[in-house]
Amino acid sequence: MVRLHLHLVSDSTGETLEMIAKAALARFEDADVVRHFWPMVRSQQHLDRIMPTLQDNPGLVLYTLVNDDTRARLEDRCHALGITAVPVLDQVTEALEAKLGQEAHGKPGRQHILDEAYFNRVEAIQFTIAHDDGVLHEDWEEADMLLAGVSRSSKTPTSIYLANRGYKVANIPLVVESPPPQALYNLKRPLIVGLTSSPERLVQIRRNRLLSLNENKQTAYADEDRVREEVKFARRIFADKGWPIIDVTRRSIEETAAAIIKLYNERDLQRAEKIGGPV
The missing domain is CATH 3.40.50 (Rossmann fold)
Incomplete structure (x- = not known):
């Protein structure tokens, strides 16, 4: 059985990302998946600190990062390592932008505002x-x-x-x-x-x-x-x-x-x- 290292990278609590990953993994029986959870990644410096672990345990990266510079750095590093990185909310966000006629806010953790x-x-x-x-x-x-x-x-x-x-x-x-x-x-x-x-x-x-x-x-x-x-x-x-x-x-x-x-x-x-x- 192939073992997959799944890296979940979020600029907030990571709750949304974790639920998405869990729902997707439920469709695979007996999958051997090792999860690496990286919440509150809001700077390139923080991202640099987790990259050695990602490099030592290559697999699949799922991420929800709204900061353009942090996203670009993650994508560049993953590309250099030959690791697939998937921005899990992008397609949904783009579809909503098209239908609502406005751009999504780029504030990390906005979905967790104390409302x-x-x-x-x-x-x-x-x-x-x-x-x-x-x-x-x-x-x-x-x-x-x-x-x-x-x-x-x-x-x-x-x-x-x-x-x-x-x-x-x-x-x-x-x-x-x-x-x-x-x-x-x-x-x-x-x-x-x-x-x-x-x-x-x-x-x-x-x-x-x-x-x-x-x-x-x-x-x-x-x-x-x-x-x-x-x-x-x-x-x-x-x-x-x-x-x-x-x-x-x-x-x-x-x-x-x-x-x-x-x-x-x-x-x-x-x-x-x-x-x-x-x-």
């Missing part, structure tokens, strides 16, 4: 962390989404991912011996989604969790029959309440979150149509 959306995202993250694992159920009506499911069904990581997209998310574990608070069934605002997984997968995850805690005793927490009972219990609640269900067994966190956002948008569209509001 209202940024502060909304911070607020969503704070809310989500504070309402993890069934805590503060009296505030659930303020949430955009609520995720329910048995232990280790990806509720927390999915909630945090959604919070980073600007959604306020609460989550609650469903436990056979401890029925959820009545408040869960009276919610009007949040979209409630049930997360489930195959018992076999849950058992594997829970056993790994116990091992990481140096817990070697046999417990009901990772007993397959017990886990099957938990999954059935949760599914009955989802079915009785008519909540949408997402099986996370073979889904990544990103895929699960995308499915939830789609459900959320579809519900908002249906509500708008019912009251004759904007679609």
Whole structure:
């Protein structure tokens, strides 16, 4: 298998570049890729400091640099080394310039200006962390989404991912011996989604969790029959309440979150149509 050294060079946080690279790499199975992450490259001096590593590990360079001099220096050095360098946003930017009839601003990190959306995202993250694992159920009506499911069904990581997209998310574990608070069934605002997984997968995850805690005793927490009972219990609640269900067994966190956002948008569209509001 060929090993690829992938260099991600950005003049800002590199978050956008990292997401693009991750999305593209997801289309290649079992790719042996070593990522080298170079954020905040805003000067030729900084660029010169990373070039020895790039020279020692040639591969592919993906970059988002807006400064013309820094871009030109990177392109010249890569050309001299025989390394392909791809400006990943150029085609999109050029197409937007043509359609909007104006030139794009050349300020590094402009997409991360502290605007209202940024502060909304911070607020969503704070809310989500504070309402993890069934805590503060009296505030659930303020949430955009609520995720329910048995232990280790990806509720927390999915909630945090959604919070980073600007959604306020609460989550609650469903436990056979401890029925959820009545408040869960009276919610009007949040979209409630049930997360489930195959018992076999849950058992594997829970056993790994116990091992990481140096817990070697046999417990009901990772007993397959017990886990099957938990999954059935949760599914009955989802079915009785008519909540949408997402099986996370073979889904990544990103895929699960995308499915939830789609459900959320579809519900908002249906509500708008019912009251004759904007679609």
